[in-house]
Amino acid sequence: MKNAPAAEGATGLLHRLGRWSATHAWRIVAAWLVLLVGCGLANARWGGTYADSFSLPGTSTQTGADLLKAHGGSSGTSSPIVVKSGQGPVTDHQASIDSAVKNLQQLPDVTSVSNPLTTPGAISATGAIAQITVTFSSNPAGFDHSYVGKVDHAVAPLRSDHMSVDYGDPLGQLASPKAADLSSEAIGLGVAVLVLLIGFGSVIAAGLPLVTAIVGLAVGLGALGLLAARFSFGEAAPTLAAMMGLGVGIDYALFLSTRYRALLHGGTEPVEAVGRTVATSGRSVLVAAATVAMALAGLYVSGMSFIGTLGAAAGLTVIIAAAASVTLTPALLGLLGRRIDRLHVRTPVAEPTGTNDVWHRWAARVGRSPWLFLVGGLVLLGVLAIPVGSMNLGHIDAGAEPTTNTDRRAYDLISEGFGPGANGPITIVAQLDGQQAADPSQSQALAGTLQRDLAATSGVASVTPPKPTPDHALLVSTVIPKTGPQDDATTDLIHTLQDDTVPHALAGTGATGYVTGPTVAGQTFTDRLVSKLPLIIGVVVAAAFVLLLCVFRSLLVALKAAVLNLFSIAAAWGVVVAVFQWGWGGGLVGMTEKVPIESYVPMMMFAIIFGLSMDYEVFLLARIRETWLHRADNHLAVATGLAATARVITCAALIMTSVFLAFMLSPNVVVKMLALGLGVSVILDATVVRLLLVPATMYLFGRANWWIPSWLDRRLPHLDPEGPGDAGRAEP
Numbered sequence: 001m002k003n004a005p006a007a008e009g010a011t012g013l014l015h016r017l018g019r020w021s022a023t024h025a026w027r028i029v030a031a032w033l034v035l036l037v038g039c040g041l042a043n044a045r046w047g048g049t050y051a052d053s054f055s056l057p058g059t060s061t062q063t064g065a066d067l068l069k070a071h072g073g074s075s076g077t078s079s080p081i082v083v084k085s086g087q088g089p090v091t092d093h094q095a096s097i098d099s100a101v102k103n104l105q106q107l108p109d110v111t112s113v114s115n116p117l118t119t120p121g122a123i124s125a126t127g128a129i130a131q132i133t134v135t136f137s138s139n140p141a142g143f144d145h146s147y148v149g150k151v152d153h154a155v156a157p158l159r160s161d162h163m164s165v166d167y168g169d170p171l172g173q174l175a176s177p178k179a180a181d182l183s184s185e186a187i188g189l190g191v192a193v194l195v196l197l198i199g200f201g202s203v204i205a206a207g208l209p210l211v212t213a214i215v216g217l218a219v220g221l222g223a224l225g226l227l228a229a230r231f232s233f234g235e236a237a238p239t240l241a242a243m244m245g246l247g248v249g250i251d252y253a254l255f256l257s258t259r260y261r262a263l264l265h266g267g268t269e270p271v272e273a274v275g276r277t278v279a280t281s282g283r284s285v286l287v288a289a290a291t292v293a294m295a296l297a298g299l300y301v302s303g304m305s306f307i308g309t310l311g312a313a314a315g316l317t318v319i320i321a322a323a324a325s326v327t328l329t330p331a332l333l334g335l336l337g338r339r340i341d342r343l344h345v346r347t348p349v350a351e352p353t354g355t356n357d358v359w360h361r362w363a364a365r366v367g368r369s370p371w372l373f374l375v376g377g378l379v380l381l382g383v384l385a386i387p388v389g390s391m392n393l394g395h396i397d398a399g400a401e402p403t404t405n406t407d408r409r410a411y412d413l414i415s416e417g418f419g420p421g422a423n424g425p426i427t428i429v430a431q432l433d434g435q436q437a438a439d440p441s442q443s444q445a446l447a448g449t450l451q452r453d454l455a456a457t458s459g460v461a462s463v464t465p466p467k468p469t470p471d472h473a474l475l476v477s478t479v480i481p482k483t484g485p486q487d488d489a490t491t492d493l494i495h496t497l498q499d500d501t502v503p504h505a506l507a508g509t510g511a512t513g514y515v516t517g518p519t520v521a522g523q524t525f526t527d528r529l530v531s532k533l534p535l536i537i538g539v540v541v542a543a544a545f546v547l548l549l550c551v552f553r554s555l556l557v558a559l560k561a562a563v564l565n566l567f568s569i570a571a572a573w574g575v576v577v578a579v580f581q582w583g584w585g586g587g588l589v590g591m592t593e594k595v596p597i598e599s600y601v602p603m604m605m606f607a608i609i610f611g612l613s614m615d616y617e618v619f620l621l622a623r624i625r626e627t628w629l630h631r632a633d634n635h636l637a638v639a640t641g642l643a644a645t646a647r648v649i650t651c652a653a654l655i656m657t658s659v660f661l662a663f664m665l666s667p668n669v670v671v672k673m674l675a676l677g678l679g680v681s682v683i684l685d686a687t688v689v690r691l692l693l694v695p696a697t698m699y700l701f702g703r704a705n706w707w708i709p710s711w712l713d714r715r716l717p718h719l720d721p722e723g724p725g726d727a728g729r730a731e732p
Contacts, residue, residue, distance in 0.1 A: 014326070018278025021327055022271045022334025029335075032215055032328050039222025048228030051142035051173070052235050054306035054525065060498070061524040064429040064514025068476065071469040076111050077139045080168035081132040081151075082410040083116075083158055084417075089127030091117065096161035101132060103154035109137045109147075121464075124417030131414070134171070141170040141235070148175045168414065168423075169398050172407025173235065177667055184666065185246055188659035189214075192250055195658075199651040200258070203343035208257050208332055213249030216324035220245045220317035227316075234306055237313040239671050243663050243678070244608065245317025247656040248292065248615070252285045252325035254655075255619060258648045260333050261340060270337040274330045281619075282326045287551055288618045289322035291544060292611030298540040299607050302532045304525070307600050311607055318611075359646040363639035363695055370696040377692035381684065384571035387578045393530060394596030395522035396669050397423065397485045402592070405667070415484065421461050424485030424519035426494065428454065428502060430466065430475040433510040443468060446509055447475050453505035454479055459493040475511075485519045486596055494523050526599035533603055540610055541566070548614070550716050552621055553708050560697050561621070564689055565613040569606055572681040576601070576673055589664050589672055598670045605674065609681040616653070616685050620645050620694060628706060638698050642691075653686030 021028050056062040081104075085093060097117060104113045116122035116130035123130045140147065148167075155165045167175050189210060196206030224241055227233070259281040263273035292315070299311035333340070366373050399415075401408035414422050430450060436442045447466035454463045454477065461482040466475040479497070483489040494515065502513035541562050548558035576597065578584045583594040624641030631637065660679035664672050698705050 012279055014282050015275045015279035017326065018282065018330045019271055019275035021278070021330035022274035025331040025334040028327055028331035032219070032324065035219045036215055036222075039219050039226070043222040043225035046229055047222075047225030048230070048233075049142050049144065050228060050233050050235050050237050051139055051170070052306075053139050053142065053232055054304065054521075056304075056521060056524050056528065059524050059528070060514050061516050061521050064427070064516030065521070067429055067431055067474060067514065068427070068469075068516070071471050071473045076135045076137050077170060078133055078135045079140060079171035080410065080414065081134060081155065081171070082129065082166050082168055082413045082417075083132065084129050084164045084413055085127075086162040086164065090123060090130040090163070091127060093158070093161050093163060096157040096163065097130075097132075099157040100155045103157070104132070104134055104151070107150055107154055109140070109143070111135045111137055121418075126417065129413055129417030131418075136171075139170055141173040143174055145174065145178075151175075164409075164413075166406045166410035166413060168410035169407050172398060172405070172410055176401065176405045176407055184659075184662040185217075185242060187662035187665075188246055188655070191658035191662075192655040195651050195654045196254070199647055200261075202261070202341045204336060204340050205257055205261060208329065208336070208340070209250045209253035211332065212253040212324050212329045213246055213321065215328060216249045216321040217242060217245040217317060219324075220320040223320070224313055224316055231309060232305070233309050233313055236668060236670050236674070237310055239663060239666060239668070240310060240604075240674065241313040241317045243660055243675065244292075244314040245321050247659045248289070248318050248612070249321035249324065250655050250659070251615065251652040252289070252321055253329045254652055255281045255285060255648060256325055256329045257333065257340070264338060264340070271334065274333050277333070278326055278330050282330075284618050284622045285322055285325050287547075288615040289318055291547060291614040291618065292318050292608075294543055294547065295540050295607045295611035295614075298536055298543065299603065301536045301539050302529060302603065304528065304532075307529070307603060310600070310604060314608065357643055359643035360639045362691065363642045366692070366695045367635055367638070367699045370699040373692045374696035374700065377688045377696070378567065380688055381567045381571040384684075385567070385574040387574040387582060388570055390581070391573065391577050391602070392488070392581055392596045393526050393599045393602070394486055394491065395519075395526065396595050396598050399423070399484060399486060400591075400593065400595045400669050402590070402667055419461055419480065419482070420484035420487075421481035421490070424481060424490060425517060426479040426481065426497065426515060426520055427517040428466070428477040428479060428497070429514040429516060430477075430502075430506060431512045431514070432473060432475065436509070436511060440472075443472065443475065446506070446511060447477075450475065450502075450505045450513075451477065453501055454497075457493070457496060457501045459483065459489055459496070485522070490519070491523055494520055522599075529599050529603055533606075536603060537566075537606060540607060544610065544614060548617075549708075550718070551618070552625055553713060553716070554706050555708055556701050556705055557621060557698075560694075560701075561614065561617045564693050564697075565610050565617075567693075568613060568681055568684045568689055569609045571684055572605060572609055572677045573602055575680045576605070576677045579676060580669075580673055589676060590667075591669070591672070595669060598673060601670060601673045601677070605677045605681070608674075608678060612656075612678070612682065613685050613689070616649055616690055617694070619649060620690060624698070625706075634702050634705060635699065638695050642695060649686060649690065653682050657682045 083090060090097065094117060097115065101113050101115045104110060112135040114122065114133040116132055158165050192210055193206055197203065200206060221238060221241060224238060256277050260273050260277040263276055264270065268276065296311035296315040300308035302308065398407040398411040403409065411423055430446065432443060436446060450466050451463055454460060459482055460479055462480045464478045466477040468475055481490045481493050498515045502515060506513045545558045545562050548561055549555065552558060579586055579589060580591060580595055581597055620641055623644045624637045627640040628634065628637035657679045660675050660682065663675040666672060
């Protein structure tokens, strides 16, 4: 049996950091206040905006889009403005339409505006609905929100003429209500106060983690805003960052304050208690934060910056939360000293003492029938994971938004007037060889063949005649599917066009075909993510395994943690599929219809859940290992670790769950999916995994839990989860 060597001495780095923070508290507080004000003011002055925008380098979809831009077939980003006449056909409103088109043409960042009265196909068959296509120099979803007011003013003649006006995406994204992050954060904080007061009794001890978390979150969001001015971040980035920063910020500070109060209750002098707290629980916080950040960094393995930057946004607030926990929290603890429990609503408690509490009894019960609890827990997770087998990945468009949103109303009007497929037109690009470009007769013949083959393809509602670009280098046609962008039939049509129709129509001609457009780009994005998901899972799991192996010096503990986390992730995926794709209880989360699972949600959920799951794993196993190193009794170690962390992990899980679920107030469907999935995963980790699976497996493995080959132990770096003075003895 091989145990880890003794940790750093009583004057180790983290121990010294804790003591220094406690004795120089006002310096630490002042530094964080400077960061808070500085980041806030800088973000208000120079901060960027957030919009969903991505490229697909190396794909035929991106190549087709690049060719259109290079040869004058397309430039900028187009967005429809949909109008519906309240009285008679739209052609009866020529004066107001002409006036609105003229006004739109004069707006900044507008490169062109099509007049529906002179554009073929822009007026519905009934004559009541029309589309004004506005082309912007860049994606309008990233413009300042004040730009919407300028558009409203430009189309005012239409509304004055008794016509409804709605903005389709991406302009509609800019005009739609933003996520209610402040409301969600307030709910999460309110629940946190109640949980901490009930769980620990101390008013000040309840408030301290909230102060640290809020300061860290504000600094993190300010820093993210400054980064957004330089780099492109998705629309969900600030909300995801807020969810993660607030959740882990409260948890990390809570773990430290709980250990500090336990040391005080045991008679330790306050400054020394702060030092030992940072050296023990502070070290666990850093390991946990590193695991979360590492899992989020694994998203860059996808090779897609859009996904990577979402992970970076969340990782930034997690890292800042950890930094605040090991500096600002000990500073505040140093200022409070023994006064931390002065105000209380009941007798303050920290960690249990003795061996006759409910958690010791629960551990003993699991120890008597470990196979029963292990199988029962795995069966429960397996049942919850069943829906994963029918997971349908796709892109959630405006059709899933609330009907109060302008982009949803525009979507419905386009479906009503032009068919559901008109919300997802597909662009076909044929790149001609030199001879075809120079000979109009060859170009026309090729255009005829291409149009016939496209029109004969199953699932196609209409096809525009292929037209040459101004330099005659390309032929461009638009295909309107019979079904909407989120429909499986549209996905099948895209693949048919890419793999069969277009290559067959151009075979032997020397021309090269490309299938592109926003709907196709979304599907290509999905296909690429699906192909990368196994790689991301493998990289993150392997990295986490190595990290836990270094921390706990155990092959079985590291392997067990990784495998059990995969089970809980699958269960959380299953719940998301059941609610959003199957529609089970969808109305309870504000969904009016079934939707596919957004293509990047499973990948984001995996990285975040895997990292967060390791948080509780690290805190629990650190206390189990602490007792094991002191007593070498596996049953006692499991029971003591479970009891020592039960109250704090339960409270932390309740707080983090409430924070995540509160973000389901967001109108953004992707945020709703992530909020539900993350909330469910925390519940499962804190109950099924922590109370059933972890103790059951550790009882079954016995002393083998802590085995590691001596040659491997010598080669691995030592990242002890618990620090000075405590690695070798159990605390009361």
